[in-house]
Each structure stands twice: as C-alpha cells, then as structure tokens.
Amino acid sequence: MADTQVVTYDDAVHNRLFNTGSFSSRIVVMIPAHNEEDSIADVLKSLHEQSLPKGIEMDIFIALDHCTDNTEKAIRTCNKQYKMPVYLLHTLNNQQRKVGALNQLYQLFWGNPNDPDHKEVGRQQQSYTRSIVAFVGIDADVYLDKECIRTLWTELSHNHKIGAVSANYTCLMPESARHILRNDPDRERLIRKGKYGNALNRWWVAQQNREFAQWTMKQKYSSYFAEIAGGQCSIFRPEAAREVREHYKLNGLYDDKSDTEDLLLTQYIRACGWVCIISKKARCYVDSMKTLHTYSSQRNKWVSGTTDLRRNILEDYGFRNADFLSIF
Numbered sequence: 001m002a003d004t005q006v007v008t009y010d011d012a013v014h015n016r017l018f019n020t021g022s023f024s025s026r027i028v029v030m031i032p033a034h035n036e037e038d039s040i041a042d043v044l045k046s047l048h049e050q051s052l053p054k055g056i057e058m059d060i061f062i063a064l065d066h067c068t069d070n071t072e073k074a075i076r077t078c079n080k081q082y083k084m085p086v087y088l089l090h091t092l093n094n095q096q097r098k099v100g101a102l103n104q105l106y107q108l109f110w111g112n113p114n115d116p117d118h119k120e121v122g123r124q125q126q127s128y129t130r131s132i133v134a135f136v137g138i139d140a141d142v143y144l145d146k147e148c149i150r151t152l153w154t155e156l157s158h159n160h161k162i163g164a165v166s167a168n169y170t171c172l173m174p175e176s177a178r179h180i181l182r183n184d185p186d187r188e189r190l191i192r193k194g195k196y197g198n199a200l201n202r203w204w205v206a207q208q209n210r211e212f213a214q215w216t217m218k219q220k221y222s223s224y225f226a227e228i229a230g231g232q233c234s235i236f237r238p239e240a241a242r243e244v245r246e247h248y249k250l251n252g253l254y255d256d257k258s259d260t261e262d263l264l265l266t267q268y269i270r271a272c273g274w275v276c277i278i279s280k281k282a283r284c285y286v287d288s289m290k291t292l293h294t295y296s297s298q299r300n301k302w303v304s305g306t307t308d309l310r311r312n313i314l315e316d317y318g319f320r321n322a323d324f325l326s327i328f
Contacts (some may be wrong), residue, residue, distance in 0.1 A: 002084045004079045009115075012034040012108045015122035017087070025236075026057040027149060028109075029138060032060050032101040036140040037070045039287070040324035041078040046144040048082040053153050056133065060084060061108070062140075067093045071140075074292035098231070098257045101136070103252025110242065113251060135236045135253075139255075141287040142232050143172065151282035152235040163240030163274025164266065167282040168216055171208045174201055218280045228277040229269070231262040233284040240274045247272055 011017050029047060033040060044060075053057055064072055072088060081161050089108065094100035109129040111120050121129070134153055148167060155165045174197035195203075217223055229236070241253050248255065248268055258264040266276050278311070 004082065004088060004300065006088045006268050007108065008089070009104075009112060012121040013119045014127045015124040017108075018124055018128060021124050021127055021253075023128050024057055025055060025133045026059055027052070027132055027134045027136055027153065028132050029058060029060045029136045030102060030105050031060065031062045031140050031147050031180070032065060032098045032105075033067065033071055033140040034065045034097075035067055035069045035071060037085070039141040040071055040074050042143050043140055043224075044075065044078045044082060044084070044086070044140070046142075048084060048145065049146050049154070050149045051147055053150055054152070058149070061089065061105050062086065062158075063089050063091055065094055065101040065103045066273055068184060072231075081204070090177045099254040099256040099261050100251075102254050106241075106245070106252035109247060110252070113249075129220070129238075132238050135241060137231055137236065137237060138233045138284070139231060139286070143285040144233065145283040145285075148282045148284055149235070150232065151288075152279055154268070155279055155282070156235050156237060159275070161273075161275045162237065162277060163225070163269045163272070164234055164236050164276045165282070166226045166229045166278050167233040167284045168279060169230065169232055169286050171205050171211050171287045172287065173205050173209075176202070188314075202303070214276065216296045220280075224277045224280070226266065227275040228260075228263045229266045230301060232286045233282075234262070237274070240272065241271055243272050244268045 006015075007017055036043075047060060048057070050058065062075065075086065075088065089105055091101050091104050096103070096105065103181070109121065109125070109132070134156060136149060136152065144167075152165050152167060156162055175197065176198075180196055215227075219227060235255075235291075243263070244250070245253055253265065255264055255268070256259045269276055
C-alpha cells in the first residue's frame with residue numbers, strides 16, 4: 001500500500017492493516033508527532049529521498065498525539081506527492097506525552113499488556129512484525145541525510161551484539177530574518193517557528209552545534225560507545241527492543257520513569273547484554289533551541305532526567321554503579 005492510512009489497535013488485532021499475509025524484509029520508522037504541521041513535510045521529504053538497503057522496504061508509522069493543528073492534513077497533503085506507506089495512529093488516553101505516543105505505536109506490533117480483554121495482535125500482524133529487520137525512531141522535526149538509514153542499517157547488521165546505533169546530530173541553522181520581507185504576512189510565524197532568526201538566535205544554534213561536535217568526538221574517541229541512543233534518530237534491532245520490553249515489563253519500548261527516556265532505554269539495552277554505538281557517519285539535522293529560555297529548559301530537562309535516573313532508576317533495576325557512571 002502506497003498511501004496514508006489511519007490505523008487503530010483493533011485493526012492490528014483483527015488483521016485489518018494489510019491486504020496480504022506475506023511480507024518482505026522492512027525497516028519501520030516510528031515518529032511521535034504533536035502539533036508538527038510546520039516541520040512534518042520536511043521529515044517526510046527526507047524519508048522519501050532515503051537510499052534504502054537493497055531488498056528492504058520502508059514503512060512509516062506516525063503517532064498523532066493530541067494534535068490541535070493541521071499536522072494530519074500536512075501529512076496527507078505531502079504524501080499525495082511521495083506516495084509512501086504511511087500509517088497514522090491517533091493516541092488514546094495518553095498521559096505520558098512522547099513516551100506514551102511511541103509505546104502505543106509499538107503495541108501495534110507486540111500487543112497491549114494493559115488490554116483488559118487480553119487481546120493479541122492478529123496472525124497477519126504477527127507475520128508483518130516478523131518481517132521487520134529494524135526500527136528507526138526519529139523526531140517529527142528531524143531531517144535525515146540521504147544515506148542516513150542505509151548507513152545505520154549497515155552498522156547495525158555488522159555485528160549481532162549491536163542493539164542500537166545513534167546517528168550524528170547537527171542543528172539546523174536558521175536563515176537570516178533579513179531574507180523575509182517585512183510586509184510578508186507569514187513573517188512572524190516563520191520567525192516564531194525557527195525557520196528564520198536574528199544574529200542572537202543563530203549564535204545560540206552555533207553554540208549547540210559546538211556542543212554536539214564535542215559530545216560526538218568524545219563518544220568516537222571512546223570506541224564509538226554511544227552514551228545515548230538519541231530519540232532524534234536511532235536504529236534498533238527488533239530482538240533487542242523486544243527483550244527490553246519483556247525484561248522490564250514495559251507498555252511498549254520506553255519507560256516514563258525518567259525525563260530522559262532515551263538515556264534510560266540505552267541503559268536497558270546494555271543491561272540486557274547488547275551494545276549501543278554511535279554511527280561513524282550517518283547524519284541527521286535536528287531542531288535547535290533558539291532562545292535562552294528554550295535552551296535553559298532543555299538543559300534543565302536533561303539534568304533532571306539524569307539525576308532521576310541516578311537516584312531512583314539505578315536502584316530499581318540493579319545496574320552496577322561502575323557501568324552506569326562510566327557514561328558521565
């Protein structure tokens with residue numbers, strides 16, 4: 001199917017997602033989206049332009065989480081041009097934001113452990129799940145380099161011990177606001193959304209790129225040891241993902257016990273015996289914090305999540321102190 005289709009968990013249970021029972025190998029892209037009408041078209045464009053591994057197809061699953069803007073319309077309009085297999089899931093009763101949205105997507109493949117009727121996904125959906133050779137998790141404001149997924153897949157499949165590979169991140173630099181006519185009716189929205197900015201906005205982004213570069217080099221000098229399989233763009237081996245879900249009794253793949261859910265997931269994957277690495281050259285372009293307020297809020301979230309993980313999660317799940325502290 002090369003179209004945009006709205007799906008539900010009941011569709012997975014009752015075999016209504018697909019018209020066939022046999023599937024070729026595929027990579028499944030998982031995207032959580034909350035009010036992303038200004039960025040989602042660029043994300044789909046970059047996915048359409050991907051150079052995929054030979055013999056492997058790609059499907060895109062997007063969780064529409066309490067969207068109050070035109071995100072769904074933007075997806076449908078964009079995909080009329082690209083005609084990719086895109087599946088849209090409207091989240092239900094989600095109180096866990098990004099974590100909950102992603103977990104509801106993963107339940108389409110693994111089932112919902114909280115279902116009071118204990119319904120399992122249908123046989124056709126189980127067959128589809130067995131055809132998945134990798135999950136790629138990306139944010140709804142990320143633009144992938146054309147070789148990003150192919151490179152991540154090559155590195156993931158290089159060694160069976162590798163459970164996750166994180167891409168290299170670069171912040172998109174806003175264009176100068178001087179390029180927008182002052183009487184452009186869309187001027188304020190474009191500046192507010194970050195496509196354009198002033199000299200100070202651009203300076204903030206440059207500092208974040210400097211941090212990303214330092215962080216990336218640190219990991220590569222440490223034998224490509226990935227501190228975090230970042231939610232912006234990472235590829236996961238299905239066997240590793242499912243083992244984490246079953247071992248830690250999760251509702252999907254992610255745990256909401258920390259503000260930095262991707263850091264926690266990385267530690268879960270390692271605790272199950274898998275290796276997490278940073279890619280040698282796969283690159284994606286991510287959104288940036290363009291003001292002091294948003295920059296500070298992001299850092300506070302990271303510090304809060306890391307502190308929470310050290311203080312509570314470490315004790316709950318029995319990580320060895322030496323293993324955990326080695327990433328800081």
